[in-house]
Amino acid sequence: MTADPRAIKVGVLVPYTNTNLEPDIMLMRPEGCSLHFERLGDYDIDAIPGSDQMARLGAADITETLRLISGIRPRAVLYGCTSATLTHGAGFDRELAAQIGARSGAVSLTAAGSLVLAIRVLGAAKVGFSSPYLGEINDQAAAFLADEGIATVARADIGRELGNYGQGELTPDEIFALAMRVNVPEVEAIVLSCTDMRSVETVDRIEAATGKPVVTSNQAMVFALCRALGLPRPPGAPGRLFERL
Template structure:
């Protein structure tokens, strides 16, 4: 994926369409380098583009703050070493991970995207814990947006996924407060 050092040229190409907001859609790319890198990347994108910028990892933290979730279960298609960085990222934001569900072997981007909504639901269920305030489904490739509402219904608690969190943050920054039904508690609530 693109990092802070090699993002300028692609951003300049993108600016021809004059977007209102830019979503940096790779959760693990910024999770792996920590919150400071995540903030610097978002600032760099905004500096080069002049456009509001949301990262997936930053949006997950914002979503958890909106929901008041301080303890989470984490489900992802990442291997344990990458999940370790996700746990550390969340911890730096004051969020404790109380349970994890992860891939036993590395999955390619295509394999992450090929996970069915039922497989994502099962992974999210494995990440549940009595002490978890919410479940985090981390990975923009994973088809988790299709599983969020079902997971919430099954567990009786909020579930946040990377794409849903980015959409919530984008709508909030753009001043769009209308609820979005069918994609979990986060999008169904007012954003103001």
């Protein structure tokens, strides 16, 4: 008998201007799961998403958001903004995951926590970190990873200020070029951080060009979900990371 393709309900919390997390997660949807999205707000749509704005999003009251997503009786809830907790630190990220889990009654996974898990599973201690963030957030991201025992030995950003829609408008070719800028010899894995960046589409291309594993925010969340629930590799999931399931 075929398993119910919608037996496992997965809630995904998405920043309200993010247009790429949902298609990425749907592309990598694990078999037996249905996906249910709820938007996150409490940031200025017209402002450049700097450290203060992302920290505000991470600290926002999501009580109503969790009440609504809990209506589907989820087995898991994914918190789909990496920089919202990178700006606060690893302890904050773990606490937020615990709060989401307690309030939703579900397995709770954050984008930043999933990046750390994926890097560790790959056995990488030194990473190249690429993102569309402002430099201050990249500084905080490197400190976050350092607290988790992961050294950022190369770093690249897009080189210009991007608004809340600009991150999602980067092309796969631009993201590939961004990743290649951190491909220095000592890097053991390449990290592409941001749930609104079209990184999933570039994973196989970057791995073929560099011979190194690639970890993206959205890919890492799906990997963490599969690992937590004992699910097999989804047909659409790219990268060497999923060989570790």
